[in-house]
Amino acid sequence: MGALVSEAHMNKVLQYIQLGIEEGATLACGGKRITSNGLEMGYFVEPTIFVDTKPDMRIVQEEIFGPVLTVQKFKDEAEAIQLANDTPYGLAAGVFSQDGAKALRVTKKIRAGITWINAYNLAYNEAPWGGYKQSGIGRGLGTFGLDEFSEVKQININLEVEPTKWFDH
Numbered sequence: 306m307g308a309l310v311s312e313a314h315m316n317k318v319l320q321y322i323q324l325g326i327e328e329g330a331t332l333a334c335g336g337k338r339i340t341s342n343g344l345e346m347g348y349f350v351e352p353t354i355f356v357d358t359k360p361d362m363r364i365v366q367e368e369i370f371g372p373v374l375t376v377q378k379f380k381d382e383a384e385a386i387q388l389a390n391d392t393p394y395g396l397a398a399g400v401f402s403q404d405g406a407k408a409l410r411v412t413k414k415i416r417a418g419i420t421w422i423n424a425y426n427l428a429y430n431e432a433p434w435g436g437y438k439q440s441g442i443g444r445g446l447g448t449f450g451l452d453e454f455s456e457v458k459q460i461n462i463n464l465e466v467e468p469t470k471w472f473d474h
Contacts, residue, residue: 306352314371321369322350325362335372358375366393399422
């Protein structure tokens, strides 16, 4: 786990962790700034896991962009899909299952721009990267990423000096 990008970002992640505690989630592990012999060196936060979360908690609903995982229980496949989609964000998702057909079925129903099956956070430069809903506007990587910076234009050239007589019968 690398450092967070800035002190402001680290403080935002730490505020989300505090908010999770205040909202009533159980902090299973982590949750603190990492120091070395009591000295603050870089912007590191311990990998943090919350359990006993509820769908309406901000730590569940919002994108934290830090080493924070919220665990939610579900009773069946339909509820798992509903919980995954019940947020205004949809950058990425992961589905873990020994049943490949079920994992693919669930993945197709989750509204996220990139979804992994039995893995997480692998990226390929050839494939598009971007989110759904209020996450990751546009697409990066691959030809999809190049398209974000291009405007398609058709150019036709007649190398003959004479008119093409395209309108003649």
